[in-house]
Amino acid sequence: MRMKAAVCYGVREPLVIEEIELDPPKANEVLVKMAASGVCYSDVSMYEGHIPRDFPLILGHEGAGVVEQVGEGVTNVKEGDHVVLTYLPSCGKCRWCHIGQPTMCDLGQYLRTGNMLDGTSRLHRAKDGLDIFNLLFVSTFAEYSVVPDASLVPVADYLPLEKLCLLGCGFTTGFGSATNTIHIKPGETVTIVGCGGLGTAAIQGARISGAGKIIAVDVHEEKLSRAKEFGATHTIQSRSDPDAVVKEIMDITWGLGTDYSIELVGADQTDDTYQVAFKAIRKGGTMVMVGAADYRKRDIPVDPYTLTLWRKKLVGVLFGDAQFQTDIPKYVGLYENKQIDLDNMVTKEIGLEDINQAIQDVLDGDKVIRSVIRY
Ligand SMILES: [Zn+2]
Ligand SMILES: [Zn+2]
Known part of the structure; x- marks a missing residue:
């Protein structure tokens, strides 16, 4: 045809x-x-x-x-x-x-x-x-x-x-990164780095899991104002200095850092976005990498000393770790009931x-x- x-x-x-x-x-x-x-x-x-x-x-x-x-x-x-x-x-x-x-x-x-x-x-x-x-x-x-x-x-x-x-793709990838890869319990906290399609879905996954603080980070003000509509409790416009972003995250979490961070920047990932996601998490916290990096990129600037001594975890995730034959019908149900947007x-x-x-x-x-x- x-x-x-x-x-x-x-x-x-x-x-x-x-x-x-x-x-x-x-x-x-x-x-x-x-x-x-x-x-x-x-x-x-x-x-x-x-x-x-x-x-x-x-x-x-x-x-x-x-x-x-x-x-x-x-x-x-x-x-x-x-x-x-x-x-x-x-x-x-x-x-x-x-x-x-x-x-x-x-x-x-x-x-x-x-x-x-x-x-x-x-x-x-x-x-x-x-x-x-x-x-x-x-x-x-x-x-x-x-x-x-x-x-x-x-x-x-x-x-x-x-x-x-x-x-x-987008919804399941972002939402699943917050609901399958990590299991956010009510009151736990998460930093979302990158608030495009995947990021807004991850924010919804964190919200529906009962996250206490959902801190959205992006360079675009427009995306941050939308992030709030999807459930972000705090927003930070990322600046040239990743340490300034991390300091704001520490202030919001009473100096602890968030329980989790989810990095959803995709091929625009920079050393700064990795740094924010890694430094944002508390001792024993988990950083989740979602967006596909450029295939030529070889290194993530993560400090191995802190990784070990702070017992941090760094995990990659594909398609939100979804069991998509059963998860997608569940998401259809959540959409029908207006629990996701x-x-x-x-x-x-x-x-x-x-x-x-x-x-x-x-x-x-x-x-x-x-x-x-x-x-
Ligand atoms: Zn896609
Ligand atoms: Zn198979």
Whole structure:
């Protein structure tokens, strides 16, 4: 079938909207008519070359839509089901899926190929048949997507897909970092470094866990005022001196430091953002690293002496450590009951033709929490 998609031909090359020939789903694959896709910071990190990919490529990994057709052997969804696409697959059979850690599913080893699990592409440029790589099996900057049946979660059909799409990456990644990776108890305290899409979700995770103090740190005043709407109790505009930020955190926590810090800056991570997140935590506290760093970065400036003597913990987390087949339906329920806010995370709705402006908005830093493409 023919569809329109936004194709990226190389690092920092503006995306081109063009006709793509999409093959029908093969065995254990599903054709999804996209309803909406968020424009995530990680899409922009790939566009910028901070995360390596092969080109030409259709970006987008935070999508939701309606099942149009299922391939042979698909049993978890049927035509007409509403689904959230997940940027990591979960086979349900491997060792990691069995121990409740699907973010480490063995199918993940094929995500870098840019092809489907059988090693071939379903995406071809209409004018000459050139194969196009997919992104993480989902490629949501397109009107349709053929995905493995391991890369989607069925959801309620009466809630807006243009909001539920955030569960496919940003919301789940941020919220899960505060509710799965660490288990904040009522009254405990947390520093949130970086208040974009992931940060506002982490703030909500901390709020719903009963955190006593949620200290939001960002360079943009606009993001800090939004952070308060999502539940931050204190905000600090980060300045050039990370020690000044840490001093403010100490003042707020009566000199103790917070029980946890969550670093969600992404490829803009600097020595200062690491320093703030590491120095913010108390003795025995935990620092969680969420945003994907530039793949060329090799060192985190963490003082190993303090790490040991203060018994601090530093942990990495992927996709919010979510058990996404069961966590995403739970988040849908929290959204329905208005216990979490996805609506105000979407600060701009756009068409696919606006994709290059949406990327620029992310690069500008203070324009949007999330732009969502509606198809
Ligand atoms: Zn993402
Ligand atoms: Zn698995």
